[in-house]
Amino acid sequence: MAEIEFESDEFLKLLTDALRAGPGSPAWHQALDRLRTQGVADADELRLLCEVRQHLESGKDYRTVRAGPGFSRKLMAAVEEQSVRSPRGLPPATLLAIVGALLIVGVIVGVGIILLRSSTTRGPELLKNALLASEVFASDFSDGTPGWRPIGGRLLVKGSNGLTVQVPRDLDGGIYHGGGILADKPLAARDMFEALATVGVGRPTEQLAVQLFVTDEPSFPQSPQSANPRHELVCMIQGSQVRVGLPDGSVKAGRSVQPGQTLRLRIRMDRQFVLVDNDDQQVYLGRHGLSEDRPRYVGVRFEARGYERPDALVVRSVKILKP
Amino acid sequence: MQRRADKPSTPRPPRPPAKPRADEPADFKPSGLGRSSDEELMLRTQRGDRQAFSMLYERYSTSVLSYLYRMMGNLDDVESIAQEVFLRAFRFAPSYRYPQKFATWLFAITRNLAINYARRRKRSPVRSVTELNLEGVDMSGDPCQIAARATDSVEKQEEIARVLKALDDLPTDLKEVIVLGVFQDLTYSEMAQITGTKAVTLRSRMFHGLKRLSRQVGGPQEPPNPAP
16 A cells, blocks of 8 residues: 555544554544444455454553563662763763864864964075066166156156266255156066166265165155155165165165175065075065055165265166066 | 553643743752653753653653563563663763653664664674563563453454464564554654654554554455565
């Protein structure tokens, strides 16, 4: 007989209810009434089922067993022992699930820490070992400063056989004044690049400095220096030394500079880290402190606090390279 | 007629009318454990009340032991399985969710353990011999004695004994629904919760199980092994 009939056939449903509940139940009486009074198919067979059910009811004590005192004592002792051993603890499956979840969280945290550590240690190494050979921009300033825009007020830069600065003879000697150029095209913050400047040092002096810098802020305040120190990473020749200035205000000192020397200043940068060196001598390697999202601009700036001849410092070329 | 013949007839009052939370009764009184419902006793057990658990054991030990005896047909493992049933019920009391019917929860544990034991016995026929600490085995284990106590009619006695003996030869799924529904007095819905089988399937099994037993009292012969 198909299962569906037991769901849809009202009499079969009543009959199976009666067979379960047994003699004496309301369903039993109803089912027998219908078998007696209504023309139910296979009524004899169904009556036989009821007879069997009555026999089961008569034999309901069949295999009824009770716990003896020994069984109960033994069981209660085991319960007592169990409650002492694990006082109302969580079920083992729950404990196992909790331990498993903790392990998974631990593994995730561990992997996260390892990745974080590896990114802070591997990042600078990658930067150091990267090969950047694709030149995206180069200027030797032989014919002006195309691709650059001027910055600053009182110091005028000129591009002719290199980039030089015209320092006014009446410049106020108390403070530094700045002037220079900034690349027109920005570089994406996510991309690694290298700015390479070749500087001829005619006469190292504290009066005049030259800077190769990278900034994430292309507009400059109306100040004598025309600079955004908190948004700039600067590699400069000032006096007789190469120095690196970071956005947080710290300064790293590099090699000393000799008169007549030509130096290569290099800033290699990715999203987080920077390598600054001159003539392959590392001055700084670490986090650059610029925004990780805003585009970068490469610039060259002269700073002067007194008159100097234009050939004291000459920027012979600037290149921008990418991998 | 006496319903739930193998369970002690403990009066159970209705649950407290007002409850602060849907999943927990309002309050427990320190005394009167005997009047508490099974579910209330189980809540007390969850809080570490071993006396409440003893009460549940008193109410259900006979049911569990008899169920196991009827299903497994031998006494070898009944003791140890039943002991494990109550130990697990105590250990896993925190997993019981009020107001689920306690009997359903307990029989689900019992059934699972019985199935596991049966599988293990198939793999390893070596049986552990335990000291028998059960009562009533001699009287209730013999179908003829049971039948003789039920009626004076010799003809009826023979029929009852034949039906009871035939019960052992039923396939497990058919026997189970008769043992749970007839002997343990559980409804189809309760059996469905315990076995994880649809109620309509259980109705079908009840019908076909009784039909097979009816052959013992002169019913129509069925072909062997018709699957319900």
